[in-house]
Amino acid sequence: MLITSRGRVKTLLATGALAATTALILSGCGARAGDTVETTAPAAASCIDTTGDTIKLGFLNSLTGGMAISEKTVSNVLHMAADEINADGGILGKQIEYVQEDGATDWPTFAEKTEKLLTQDCVAAIFGGWTSSSRKAVKPVVEENNGLFFYPVQYEGLEASPNIYYTGATTNQQILPAMDFLASEGVKTLFLAGSDYVFPRTANAIIKLYAAELGIEIVGEEYVPLDKDDWTTQVAKIAEAKPDFVFNTINGSSNVGFIKAYYDAGLTPETTPIISVSIAEEEAPAMGHEVTGNYASWNYFQSLDTPDNATFIDAWKAYPGSSGVTSDPMEAAYISMYLYKALVEKAGSFEVDDVNAAAAEGGVTFDAPEGTVTLDGENHHISKPGHIGKINAENQFDIVWSSDGVIEPDPYLEEYDWFPADVRDALVTSAG
Amino acid sequence: MDGLIPPLLNGTAQGALLLLAALGLSLTFGQMGVINMAHGEFLMAGAFIAYLTQQVISSSDLSIPVALPLAFLGAGLLGLLVEVSIIQWMYRRPLDTLLVTVGVSLILQQAALQIFPAQGVPVEKPGWLDGQLAVLGYDWPLRQVFTLVLAALCVAALAGWLKYSSFGRRIRATVQNRDLAETSGVPTRSIDRITFFVGSGLAGVAGVAASLIGGTNSQMGTQYIIPAFLVVVAGGIGQIKGTIIAAWVVGVAMAYFADWTTGSLAQVLAFVLVVVFLQFRPQGLFTVRTRGLT
Numbered sequence: 230m231l232i233t234s235r236g237r238v239k240t241l242l243a244t245g246a247l248a249a250t251t252a253l254i255l256s257g258c259g260a261r262a263g264d265t266v267e268t269t270a271p272a273a274a275s276c277i278d279t280t281g282d283t284i285k286l287g288f289l290n291s292l293t294g295g296m297a298i299s300e301k302t303v304s305n306v307l308h309m310a311a312d313e314i315n316a317d318g319g320i321l322g323k324q325i326e327y328v329q330e331d332g333a334t335d336w337p338t339f340a341e342k343t344e345k346l347l348t349q350d351c352v353a354a355i356f357g358g359w360t361s362s363s364r365k366a367v368k369p370v371v372e373e374n375n376g377l378f379f380y381p382v383q384y385e386g387l388e389a390s391p392n393i394y395y396t397g398a399t400t401n402q403q404i405l406p407a408m409d410f411l412a413s414e415g416v417k418t419l420f421l422a423g424s425d426y427v428f429p430r431t432a433n434a435i436i437k438l439y440a441a442e443l444g445i446e447i448v449g450e451e452y453v454p455l456d457k458d459d460w461t462t463q464v465a466k467i468a469e470a471k472p473d474f475v476f477n478t479i480n481g482s483s484n485v486g487f488i489k490a491y492y493d494a495g496l497t498p499e500t501t502p503i504i505s506v507s508i509a510e511e512e513a514p515a516m517g518h519e520v521t522g523n524y525a526s527w528n529y530f531q532s533l534d535t536p537d538n539a540t541f542i543d544a545w546k547a548y549p550g551s552s553g554v555t556s557d558p559m560e561a562a563y564i565s566m567y568l569y570k571a572l573v574e575k576a577g578s579f580e581v582d583d584v585n586a587a588a589a590e591g592g593v594t595f596d597a598p599e600g601t602v603t604l605d606g607e608n609h610h611i612s613k614p615g616h617i618g619k620i621n622a623e624n625q626f627d628i629v630w631s632s633d634g635v636i637e638p639d640p641y642l643e644e645y646d647w648f649p650a651d652v653r654d655a656l657v658t659s660a661g
Numbered sequence: 662m663d664g665l666i667p668p669l670l671n672g673t674a675q676g677a678l679l680l681l682a683a684l685g686l687s688l689t690f691g692q693m694g695v696i697n698m699a700h701g702e703f704l705m706a707g708a709f710i711a712y713l714t715q716q717v718i719s720s721s722d723l724s725i726p727v728a729l730p731l732a733f734l735g736a737g738l739l740g741l742l743v744e745v746s747i748i749q750w751m752y753r754r755p756l757d758t759l760l761v762t763v764g765v766s767l768i769l770q771q772a773a774l775q776i777f778p779a780q781g782v783p784v785e786k787p788g789w790l791d792g793q794l795a796v797l798g799y800d801w802p803l804r805q806v807f808t809l810v811l812a813a814l815c816v817a818a819l820a821g822w823l824k825y826s827s828f829g830r831r832i833r834a835t836v837q838n839r840d841l842a843e844t845s846g847v848p849t850r851s852i853d854r855i856t857f858f859v860g861s862g863l864a865g866v867a868g869v870a871a872s873l874i875g876g877t878n879s880q881m882g883t884q885y886i887i888p889a890f891l892v893v894v895a896g897g898i899g900q901i902k903g904t905i906i907a908a909w910v911v912g913v914a915m916a917y918f919a920d921w922t923t924g925s926l927a928q929v930l931a932f933v934l935v936v937v938f939l940q941f942r943p944q945g946l947f948t949v950r951t952r953g954l955t
Contacts, residue, residue: 293771295880301779425925453924456884458875459675461805462919465667468800482781482876489786489874493802495793515876517783552778 276351283326287346289357294334300359306559309548310566336366343370353579381562385431386640389608396565399640406615407526410630412443420472425452429478442647458486468494477505488516498522509556513624527557528613529599530626538598564597610638666799668916674805676912677812681867683889688860691899692836696759701882702769703861707732707868708877712782721785732865740861773879781878897945
């Protein structure tokens with residue numbers, strides 16, 4: 230008798246579907262920022278312990294999962310800055326004692342660890358985060374517990390929190406300088422390529438408005454999910470559109486796929502150069518193809534010739550676990566630690582309200598590797614110079630364009646009359 | 662240039678990579694009933710082997726061809742290790758293999774993160790893949806052609822092996838009726854191991870191809886595992902010809918959707934297509950008749 234085992238086939242199908250679902254959940258796409266932060270605990274009174282010789286600070290970086298690719302370096306550089314400050318006598322005479330937590334590339338974890346750091350470890354401030362989702366998960370928790378969070382990565386702007394200090398660029402310090410550079414190069418047509426999440430979507434919305442102002446035509450706009458590397462289909466469209474320049478807001482390893490597809494399609498920087506906002510000194514050599522001749526927009530480059538940069542580079546190269554090169558997000562993390570030190574010393578206190586009051590008075594500066602930066606007491610961002618670097622054969626950046634001095638942070642782009650208020654409101658709402 | 666041609670060709674190549682990733686799964690999942698969530702990490706192992714080979718043989722013209730058999734061997738041995746240490750205790754319990762291999766996949770990802778630079782490592786493509794092939798007026802990147810040829814070779818080799826070799830006959834016998842095969846003198850345990858070795862090794866080969874297309878890092882396996890499972894299920898479990906057709910359809914559909922909409926929506930639409938298809942034909946494109954009683 231022949232028995233067709235439909236039962237077995239069905240079981241396997243069901244388990245197969247379950248496997249796919251499990252993988253989806255595990256890949257982390259299911260997590261929404263803010264899911265776990267609806268805590269009912271009353272805003273705890275500050276429990277920061279300032280009686281001893283040490284002061285506790287929290288580091289919150291993804292040391293595991295997909296974002297470990299980027300956040301490990303930030304964590305290392307924070308440790309280096311804390312060690313330097315300790316060797317130099319600490320903050321207000323107290324040695325920094327750091328509590329390192331792993332955000333694990335999972336946004337609810339970022340929220341949980343923030344709460345743990347603030348209410349159990351009683352840290353005076355938290356440093357870290359990378360993705361906008363992680364920042365948005367931390368935001369309600371630090372606000373509720375009246376903590377401090379120092380965020381070191383360039384981002385899409387349209388945010389300001391009394392409990393967050395942003396030491397990376399906002400859009401008018403990275404995206405707009407890149408557009409100014411393109412205009413100065415006489416670029417007429419531009420193709421936008423980005424990963425599909427809040428930063429590239431918001432950045433491109435702003436780019437399109439500014440491009441209209443500058444008379445640059447957008448000839449295409451393509452998005453690919455963050456976790457997908459294959460850009461062949463989209464690059465074929467770029468090859469067909471033949472733009473003067475490609476504006477690249479892709480993040481992470483998807484950049485590698487984009488660069489490979491770009492060269493494989495026969496595109497070159499001579500005819501169709503790329504300007505990127507997330508390829509820096511660390512990423513450039515990891516592309517699997519030399520990227521010489523393409524551009525990036527940052528506020529810091531290892532090649533910057535400033536008095537403090539040489540010291541910073543040497544210190545980093547000598548630091549255990551160092552990757553040997555310095556980059557913008559690393560430098561911004563380094564700034565965040567020293568900016569905190571400057572704020573506390575100005576306030577003469579570790580209490581959050583005192584620190585914020587010191588910030589609001591204005592005039593807090595730090596001689597950073599990128600040059601002297603000044604904290605804006607109102608929006609908690611810092612002034613930064615804008616630079617455009619052209620990648621050379623050593624995967625370093627030759628600076629080909631710089632802004633006229635430092636650019637004051639304007640996260641809501643209020644000083645730009647081409648940016649309509651209704652668009653701003655819509656973008657703020659959609660960014661959550 | 663006709664706008665319909667590039668998505669067709671690139672979709673075919675995309676489908677070929679998907680097929681390479683799914684071939685091994687169709688063996689281990691389809692033939693053995695093991696849901697191996699660590700399959701993506703075996704693929705990752707293949708990509709890292711391509712990188713390591715490039716460190717020894719600096720000419721990428723040579724290192725990639727050398728890396729292909731090495732990746733097969735390396736990923737295969739890794740698979741064998743997992744089979745011997747864990748999976749062999751779990752046959753006939755597919756749900757348990759799912760949970761355990763999810764753990765294995767996390768361990769392997771973290772291991773890769775510890776061993777290699779967190780940013781990922783560069784794998785350079787061979788010089789002979791520079792340039793494009795003019796097909797129907799489209800300059801088709803040679804890399805895409807390479808993926809397609811590699812997939813074709815792997816399918817031919819696997820199909821031939823299953824059909825004509827004594828190992829292949831024994832595998833098919835074990836799949837159709839394990840108990841009867843065993844009483845007929847087929848060493849089903851070693852057959853399981855060889856099947857798992859070959860299935861994992863194929864993931865390693867897919868990893869070399871993937872390293873030429875995207876980034877080589879600890880997370881790369883995660884982007885292939887779900888589509889690969891979907892393709893195997895849609896093709897019909899245990900049916901390589903089904904997997905081939907499903908991979909090609911999904912690849913081409915994704916490319917056309919990406920051409921008409923965006924990359925994100927394309928992925929969603931392609932998956933919806935598969936899910937709707939499975940609603941009407943839950944057994945997949947082809948079914949295998951087995952004589953098992955379970």
